[in-house]
Amino acid sequence: MSGAILGYQPLEKPSEWPLVADGVRMVAAATCDSVPYPVPKVMLALSGLAMYAERVGIARDPLAWLAPEVMTRYLLARTKLEGRSVQTYRSILLRIREALLWLEYGQQPTPRMSAKRQRAAPYTPPELARYLMWARTLPPTSALGGSALALLALGAGCGLARREVLATRGTDITVLPSEAVVVAVPGSNRLVVCRAMWEEALAARACAAGDGYLFLPQRQVDDPKNGVSNWAERTLKGASGLPELKLARLRSTWIVELLRQRVPEDVIARAAGMKSTAALAPYRASVPPLTTAATAATAATAATARMLRGSA
Numbered sequence: 001m002s003g004a005i006l007g008y009q010p011l012e013k014p015s016e017w018p019l020v021a022d023g024v025r026m027v028a029a030a031t032c033d034s035v036p037y038p039v040p041k042v043m044l045a046l047s048g049l050a051m052y053a054e055r056v057g058i059a060r061d062p063l064a065w066l067a068p069e070v071m072t073r074y075l076l077a078r079t080k081l082e083g084r085s086v087q088t089y090r091s092i093l094l095r096i097r098e099a100l101l102w103l104e105y106g107q108q109p110t111p112r113m114s115a116k117r118q119r120a121a122p123y124t125p126p127e128l129a130r131y132l133m134w135a136r137t138l139p140p141t142s143a144l145g146g147s148a149l150a151l152l153a154l155g156a157g158c159g160l161a162r163r164e165v166l167a168t169r170g171t172d173i174t175v176l177p178s179e180a181v182v183v184a185v186p187g188s189n190r191l192v193v194c195r196a197m198w199e200e201a202l203a204a205r206a207c208a209a210g211d212g213y214l215f216l217p218q219r220q221v222d223d224p225k226n227g228v229s230n231w232a233e234r235t236l237k238g239a240s241g242l243p244e245l246k247l248a249r250l251r252s253t254w255i256v257e258l259l260r261q262r263v264p265e266d267v268i269a270r271a272a273g274m275k276s277t278a279a280l281a282p283y284r285a286s287v288p289p290l291t292t293a294a295t296a297a298t299a300a301t302a303a304t305a306r307m308l309r310g311s312a
Contacts, residue, residue: 004039005029010047020050020060027062031099037092045092049074063104066097084226120248122256122286127243128156128197134239135201148235149201150214151228155250157198158183159272162247166216166223170209173202185273192271195254252283259287 005028010017024047032039046065052074053065064070071093075086123131131152138145154160154168160183167186174182181199183192194202205214213219216231232245251272258268265277274280 002029005032005043008040008043008047010051014051016051016054017047020047020054023060023062023065024050027096027100030103031096034099034102035092035095037095041088042092042096045089046096048078048089049093052077062100063097066093066100068097071097084229120246120252122253123156123243123249128152128253130242131156131245132197132201134242138235144235146205146208147215147217147231150205150209151232151245151247152250153194153198153202153205154183154214155247156253157195157202158192159251159254160185160192161251161273162228163187163223164273165247166213166227168214169211170206170214171211173206173214175203188273190271190273195257252286255280255283256286259283 005025008025024043028039028042028046032042035042049071050062050065053070054060056073058064058070071090075081075090078086078089081089135145135148135152138148140146150168151165154165160168164185164187168183169186172184172186174184176182179199181194181203183194183202184190185192209217216224216227219227221227228247232247236242236245255268255272258271259265259280265280269275269277269280272279
């Protein structure tokens with residue numbers, strides 16, 4: 001740890017680094033045990049903040065560097081940071097500040113508010129239709145149109161999670177004689193039948209991809225961190241009338257659609273890779289209750305009537 005701190009050097013070796021290096025190393029050594037991030041990340045974020053503070057004339061004092069308004073100005077100035085990278089930098093710097101304040105003054109960290117985790121809201125049918133139209137207007141290349149269709153089909157059409165979307169290849173897709181499209185989910189023994197709205201796009205994408213990845217087949221890393229969110233953010237720039245594209249919302253859409261159509265919950269949970277139907281509880285808030293007419297129509301079938309009655 002001490003070697004990583006003492007040996008750290010910014011890649012571009014800016015002129016401000018020698019002026020703040022000792023202060024950065026001192027703060028890192030004092031707080032790294034209290035910050036839940038690896039030392040290289042701590043040094044990267046803290047050194048960048050310190051050099052920014054030096055450039056704009058902030059006092060050469062770690063607590064002055066770590067003032068909330070200075071951190072905000074620094075992150076706004078880092079225009080190359082995108083998406084979750086900004087949040088990660090901010091989190092690192094805030095934890096360093098909390099640890100330093102505790103060491104200097106015994107000041108306790110600001111308590112973090114806790115709340116029940118909410119599931120991402122599903123997209124509406126019109127939103128999904130607009131997404132499909134948008135994806136089809138993109139150039140039909142693996143990096144743009146093809147990946148957009150793959151992301152939508154695997155998320156809203158099959159309910160796959162992030163790692164599963166990244167790992168799925170064209171050879172994992174099978175078109176049955178009935179024309180249904182089935183995904184053999186990588187890393188599991190699950191088979192998921194694609195929703196009808198997306199099966200044509202998924203089958204075409206699988207045919208084009210062959211044994212390559214369906215989503216971003218030209219990527220250099222098998223499981224890129226923030227790969228889906230950063231790609232979606234870049235690709236949607238300039239697209240009007242579309243909400244933010246999030247894989248969690250696509251998966252929620254798939255689950256909620258199945259719940260609304262009264263597919264048995266054990267079937268949904270098994271297809272979604274859940275351990276039990278209890279995991280579906282957060283999604284039920286988006287499912288309207290059965291109306292009296294719908295309940296009566298359902299109960300009218302002989303099989304349902306026998307099940308409700310408890311007879312053979």
